[in-house]
Amino acid sequence: MxxxxxxxxxxxDARNQMEAQYDPALIASYIEDEQxxxxxxxxxxxxxxxxxxxxxxxxxxxxxxxxxxxxxxxEELEVVIGLHGGFEYRCNGQFHREEKKETETLILASxxxxxxxxxxxxxxxxxxxEAEAFVSDTTEQPVATEGPTRIGALTTSLAEDRxxxxxxxxxxxxxxxxRAAEYADRYWEAGNPAYxxxxxxxxxxxxxCIFAGGAxxxxxxxxxxxxxxxxKSGSQELWSYSWAVADSLKRxxxxxxxxxxxxxxxxxxxxxxxxxxxYSWRGNGHYGHSTVVAAMDGNGMPLVNAHTVSSKHRYWxxxxxxxxxxxxxxxxxxxxxxxx
Numbered sequence: 074m075x076x077x078x079x080x081x082x083x084x085x086d087a088r089n090q091m092e093a094q095y096d097p098a099l100i101a102s103y104i105e106d107e108q109x110x111x112x113x114x115x116x117x118x119x120x121x122x123x124x125x126x127x128x129x130x131x132x133x134x135x136x137x138x139x140x141x142x143x144x145x146x147x148e149e150l151e152v153v154i155g156l157h158g159g160f161e162y163r164c165n166g167q168f169h170r171e172e173k174k175e176t177e178t179l180i181l182a183s184x185x186x187x188x189x190x191x192x193x194x195x196x197x198x199x200x201x202x203e204a205e206a207f208v209s210d211t212t213e214q215p216v217a218t219e220g221p222t223r224i225g226a227l228t229t230s231l232a233e234d235r236x237x238x239x240x241x242x243x244x245x246x247x248x249x250x251x252r253a254a255e256y257a258d259r260y261w262e263a264g265n266p267a268y269x270x271x272x273x274x275x276x277x278x279x280x281x282c283i284f285a286g287g288a289x290x291x292x293x294x295x296x297x298x299x300x301x302x303x304x305k306s307g308s309q310e311l312w313s314y315s316w317a318v319a320d321s322l323k324r325x326x327x328x329x330x331x332x333x334x335x336x337x338x339x340x341x342x343x344x345x346x347x348x349x350x351x352y353s354w355r356g357n358g359h360y361g362h363s364t365v366v367a368a369m370d371g372n373g374m375p376l377v378n379a380h381t382v383s384s385k386h387r388y389w390x391x392x393x394x395x396x397x398x399x400x401x402x403x404x405x406x407x408x409x410x411x412x413x
Contacts, residue, residue, distance in 0.1 A: 077150060077181050077188040082138060084179075084190060085156065089136035092158075095121035105182075109193045112395060119392040124162075127372060127388070132161040132168070141176070149191065150181040165371030172385040174262065195395055245413035246287050253286030253347035257367040257378040261385040269305060277317045278380040279349055279363040286347050288333040288412055300325050300333050323351040323360040326406045331413070335406040341389050344375050349406040350389055356400030364389070 084103040091099040097113040104110060124131075135158070142153040153176065160171045180192040264270045264278065271277050280302065284290065293299035296313050300322075303311035315325035326335040326349060338344065344366050352362040364377035368386050375389040382394070391397050 077152070078140070080181070080188045080190065081140065081152060081154060081179065085136055085138040085154075088156075089134060089158075091117065092120070092136075092160075093131065093134045104190045104193060106190070106192045116393060116395065119397070123388065123390070123392050127164055127370070127374075130163040132163060133159075134161070135159045146180075148182070150183075150188075152179045152181060153177070154179060163371070167371035169368075169370060169376065169386060171376070171387055172261075173387060174383040245411045246289060248288060248347065248408050248410050248412055249286045250345055250347035250408075253282045253365065254367045256285035257282045257365050258385065261367075261378045261380075262383050264380070268302070271317055274380040276319045276322045276363045277312075278378075279365045280316045280322065282365040282378075283333065283347070283349070283408065286408070288408065291329070291332040300329070319351060319363045320360045322349075322363055323404055323406075326351075327404075333412060334409040336409065338405045338407050341375050341403075341405055342373055344389075344405055344407055345369075348375070348408055350375070350377060351404040351406070352391065352396075353402040353404075354396045354398055354400075356398070356402045358402075360404065362391075362396070364391075 080103065084100065087100045087103055091097055091113065095117045097110060097117050100113065101110065123129075137157040137159075139155040139157075140152060141155050142151075144151050156175045156177065158173045158175070162169055162171075175195065178194040179190050180194075181188050182191040183189075260278070260281070264274065265281060268277065268281060280300070284302075290301040291299040292301040292303075293313070296310075299313050300315045301313050302316045305311060314321035316322070326333070327337060329335070335349065341350070344350070346366055346368065348366045350364045350366070351360040352364070353360045354362070362379070362381070364379040364384075364387075366375040366389070367378040368376040370376055370388070376386040377389050378385050379387065387393075390403075391401070
């Protein structure tokens, strides 16, 4: 095995088999990274138990590989790969397909003319690149990547008074859960080009889904208040922290009494399409990830969509994530059916 591309292809195949059989030993001959082995061992144990408790009947699992970048670093080779996984299964008689896109950096070393994978690094850890969780509302600065923006198309549910300020509509607006879920499925993989995309994009994406369901923006022109987005004007960032920052979105949903409103409920069974889950990985009261409910499984439990690690119809508890810990806390928000 002296071809590094062959090594990576075989590693991807072994990784797919590992998840199908919940057996981390299947990748042992490819990876020298002991910490990575330990992470996979814990993750496979959680996944195995989760599927047992859900009574999941696997149908098919696939993993597509793309080599995104490769460069020499001293005597080693650094290779960035994209992995697009698909998992088809039945749950209580219903057929489901889960998809997830991950990015890994592999550090390859040549040992006596044979390549091996010395280390594996996950580039995206479900919102743990914290531009999000540990900064107060007065200083948070989500970083946007460059891209096209159409501000005019994003304010259709708001009225404008004679001064040009956006105001809340007087009439009640029904929340269209189906439309929110359809938007979530349409843009789970590649973002809507009408919006800027952030390095940590989960809450920006969730806010778009809620807005697509008919939730009116609360435009205050103050980044620390309201829930709004108007794109970017030159270097000026025109969105509220609650739109793009997980901890701020959680706090806004907890306290809003006009426009976009939500009830904090006790369990995931009380959620429906278009609802929101917030995640505190460390369980310390700071929430670094947001997802939107896109479907329900055969047991009536939420399947969620998300960005950062782009995911479609992923099981709500995220125990398959490298970011999950035993201290993980959740907040379940049921968006009001009538918004006014």
